[in-house]
Amino acid sequence: MVKREMRRWVAFLLVPLLLIMTLGTVPVYADSALGLHVDSAILIDAESGKILYEEDADKPLGIASMTKMMTEYILFEAIEEGTISWDQEYKVNDYTYAVSQDRRLSNVPLRKDGTYTIRELYEAVAIYSANGATIAVAETIAGTETEFLKLMNAKAKELGLKDYKFVNSTGLNNSDLQGMHPQGTGAEDENVMPAKSVAKLAYHLLHDYPEVLETTKINSKVFREGTSDAIKMDNWNFMLPGFVYQYEGVDGLKTGTTDFAGHCFTGTATRDGKRVIAVVMKAVDAKGVGSYKARFDATRALFDYGFGQFSEVEFVPAGYQFKDSKTLDVVKGKAKTVAVEVKEPIRMMVKTSEKDQYVPKLVIDESKMKDNALQAPIKKGTVVGNVNLVKKEGTDYGFIDSDNPGADVVTKDAVEKAGWFSLTMSAIGDFFASVWNGATGFVKGLFK
CATH class of the missing domain: 3.40.710.10 (DD-peptidase/beta-lactamase superfamily)
Structure with a gap:
């Protein structure tokens, strides 16, 4: 019993002594994430x-x-x-x-x-x-x-x-x-x-x-x-x-x-x-x-x-088209839509273990659009937006010279402006379509 009590007292006295001795061995500069000692x-x-x-x-x-x-x-x-x-x-x-x-x-x-x-x-x-x-x-x-x-x-x-x-x-x-x-x-x-x-x-x-x-x-x-x-x-x-x-x-x-x-x-x-x-x-x-x-x-x-x-990983090849955004609407053109694609491949150096964390995101330049459509005439290769790489989880430090340089999204084909007759007929068609939609809407409202 006496020996047990003595051991307790010895331990009680040794703990602070060991702490004091250990403090003198702690480095002045603690390691950073990579073990760097820098400001x-x-x-x-x-x-x-x-x-x-x-x-x-x-x-x-x-x-x-x-x-x-x-x-x-x-x-x-x-x-x-x-x-x-x-x-x-x-x-x-x-x-x-x-x-x-x-x-x-x-x-x-x-x-x-x-x-x-x-x-x-x-x-x-x-x-x-x-x-x-x-x-x-x-x-x-x-x-x-x-x-x-x-x-x-x-x-x-x-x-x-x-x-x-x-x-x-x-x-x-x-x-x-x-x-x-x-x-x-x-x-x-x-x-x-x-x-x-x-x-x-x-x-x-x-x-x-x-x-x-x-x-x-x-x-x-x-x-x-x-x-x-x-x-x-x-x-x-x-x-x-x-x-x-x-x-x-x-x-x-x-x-x-x-x-x-x-x-x-x-x-x-x-x-x-x-x-x-x-x-x-x-x-x-x-x-x-x-x-x-x-x-x-x-x-x-x-x-x-x-x-x-x-x-270095290639995330998007040249000519890539987004599944749900392969085309954009066109007004006053001989075609109603135009195909869009990524102009240049997107390659970026990323942590190999995190390459699956990055996904391409299409960003359309709204300044090029009017009522959610491009206006003809449109040249082939017209820049209509860009693609950014977005990291799903974890920290991404970005780029030294921009937020996200990505790659340009361009029109795949040219679209000529429609002639006056086509534009007139289209306008007439749009007018009657709007009248019809208004009338059917009114009739449906009567039976609600």
């Missing part, structure tokens, strides 16, 4: 923009050098429009010289009296995230970095980005710009954007200027090789082939690191014909410590999830 993350299909996964993707955070994707987009656009050329030369000024000499930052040192081609500067930006070179590109395009900010904001609005704030072209904290930061911005300001907007920027960059990958996939190159200014540029994307965190299929896109933003990365990889884009922001390890490894570990987890759990 924000998103994964999308690079082809369709389908969002495959997200965590706090609408929360504005520091983006650091991921900013340079916007600078690259505007550069490619300027080249395309002929505003500047790859061979055009830039002459170094006091601002770009001073920033480029700061080796605490990622930089290729520029000569104070030097000139550099836009292609040289661009490669330093895309491979080495060189900050002085980035400002040089911005100045070449817009005259000053202050003016370049206007282009950045205009392009962000055009692309439909949300909750963004640009204060410079590089992603540095303005305090690193030695008092020469763009006019109208604060001395301690830094660029901010949600992961969803970062992914959207990357999505448009890859769609509009896929040639960017020809440079971002280079793991190492010598700047000004063969000259006294030669400097080796190792890509900061350590997931590229030959680096410590290499991942099959990675060929871009942009890292970012500042005290404010933490360790960030916009990565893209392709495998078996599928390309995905992942964004991780403020990545840390299980103890809450940020590092290069932490951001690449988080990206790896997203890539593994995308390539392992998702597949």
